[in-house]
Amino acid sequence: MNYQFKWSVLWSGQSGSWLLQGVITTLEISALAWVLAAALGIVSGALRTVPFRPLRAVGTFYVEFFRNVPLLVWMFFWYFGVPPLLPRAAQDWIFNHGAEFWAGMFALGVYHGARMSEVIRAGILAIPRTQFEAAVAMGLTTFQAYRLVIVPIALRLIVPPATNESLNLLKNSSVALTISVAELTFQTRQIETYTAKAVEALTAGTLIYLILCVGIAAVMARVERRFAIPGLIARGG
Amino acid sequence: MKRLLGVVVALALALAPIAPVGAEQDTLAKIKETGVLTIGTRTGSPPFAYVNKNNEWVGFSIDLVEMLVKPEVAKAVGKAIKIEKKESTPPTRIPLLTNNSVDLIAETMTDTAQRRESVDFSLTFFYTGAQFLVKKGSPVKGVNDIAGKRIASQQGSTNAKIIREKYPQAQLREFPDQPAAFQALAQGQVDAYTNDGIQLAGLKAKAPNPGDWEVVGDFYSEEPYGMAMRKGDAKFKAAVDAGLKHGFESGKYFEIYEKWFGPKGDVPYPMTPQVKTYLLKQIGK
């Protein structure tokens, strides 16, 4: 192999600041999308278990519609498909104000919300039905029973699969480069363009993703221990 | 967790010195053994390399390999050879080459000093420069009008680099491929799309209503296209260059050019005298 390694491309020139910008953008888009995904996931996951068929249908429709279409298609949908529905002046405004970022964020959040929904539904279904009955039997409404009892228990049960899903979200944020969001993968490619040193740039990107994922997993493990339900088997961290 | 990270870093560092030490690869020997010359090329860059309506993978760059390079390489290895095509894109083409997935990149790759640190280039086989594709009547007429405008470019292209460095007032949006960038232009996400003039001419020719679009502006960059090879393989480079040189000398090259860029070609793009002079100067004429 004739490849000449030159690791210094990663810290010479602008590479360092590009990587940093990439990390920041990746974290920003992932964090916002995560909040959206968690909110949509909790609401739709809960809807899919309530004793009222039309609401269950709404939840099921959301999940099946959004998780069964590739994320890339959703990126294009939010970036190319949605803006034409707005007035021309509004379009110009959003195109000048980071339309790529917001389209990417929605695509990521809505798509992962559907996947998160499944995780949360599984968590709720793991709770004995009589917990819900006990909650409503003391006068809580169905909404209160979910908000105060069922969802809080479910969230504690699903930390491990939710961590997994969160890491998927972070990694999938790289798909946003297809609609020109300058996130981490985009920036590593940029370094490659400037330096023609693809292996070094990809290695840097890989290591940064690894560090981010390991960091998030560590935070989630801490969250899990902090909120563990007494009496349930504590998972090692 | 910390230990795991340590292992990965150690692994990466350990692998680093091993790789470049390997013996220099002899591409011709490999071709002689397999009877196959594998090229990396594009699927959506008409007329250089693309999949046409009949689902055939064709183009100017591919023809140059088939008609000029292939006979010369066959002569060098002393047997008939076949061409195999793999898809390459700006971010993947150098890695594909260095990991031996392909032997030759024949698409729309600009010969730059940076890239010459990683790969070797053949003689220049096409010469163009960066321009803009805009909706007819757009206020963007050239590189001096782009301040504050949203400009699409292709990720990993030299044009994007120039815009970023020399025209930072423009809002640059980088897309991974031509169709996405054109879509963004058509829908108004961006005001102009910059790429090599010939690519823009190709895009315009292929658009549903070619009359709606204009390619504008003087070349603000020089984009000599070359075929890329693994670095330091002099024998293989000599064979590839000999093929191109023979094409220039015999006029075969200009026939192929006419087929793709002539008045009846896919993308009419008449060769200017300056370009012709530039190309022939390479072979001392």
Place this chain on the structure above:
Amino acid sequence: MADAAIRFRDVNKWFGKHQVLADINLAVSPGEVMVVCGPSGSGKSTLIRCVNGLEAIQGGDLVVLGESIVRSGVSMSALRTRVGMVFQSFNLFPHMTVLENIMLAPVRVRGLSATEAEKTARTLLARVRIPDKAENYPANLSGGQQQRVAIARALAMQPKIMLFDEPTSALDPEMINEVLDVMTDLAKEGMTMMVVTHEMGFARRVAHRVVFMDAGRVVEEATPDAFFAAPKSERAKDFLSKILSH
């Protein structure tokens, strides 16, 4: 009998094609303790779950505290604040402490302040004889203690009626009495109670009336003395011989 706390009138219910309640006519007076017994699958749990609307009835009428619960637009949540229920499986919320479990409904439903609710909760814990477990999580309590917390939790809403669905069936034998004692206290204080149980000793001592069900029907309805001394039906005799001999 217009002032019955609970009145079933020709109540019918099916699970699919299977009839689980058939032509039930029953009335529970205020302050009365009614024990419902019968073999498993006889519909006794379903019967009391109808009273607070955990199960819907499909025929007849069911009036609880003067209100028909089959009327459309009736608020189940409002009804349930006046009808407490204790389950076989305790159903304490595992992520809350004992105190939080008891305070939840008074604060969230009644709108009591946390201070008030806590005061009531501590009084109730004293009443069920575990004042020192307020800060514990359910997982750290024995089954008997958990069930007594569940009773305190139901009482925190100051219900007019208490429903017990096999409250001691999931308990180890040595813990059964501590729960039955609390229930006996409650009965003595005049609480209206419907109790599904196999504890015949409790029925004999505490109940005012015993209802024996089989296959979705009320087969016998009598005072405990009459029921245990001389059951009228063959099925009741058979049931009693099995349950008392083991």
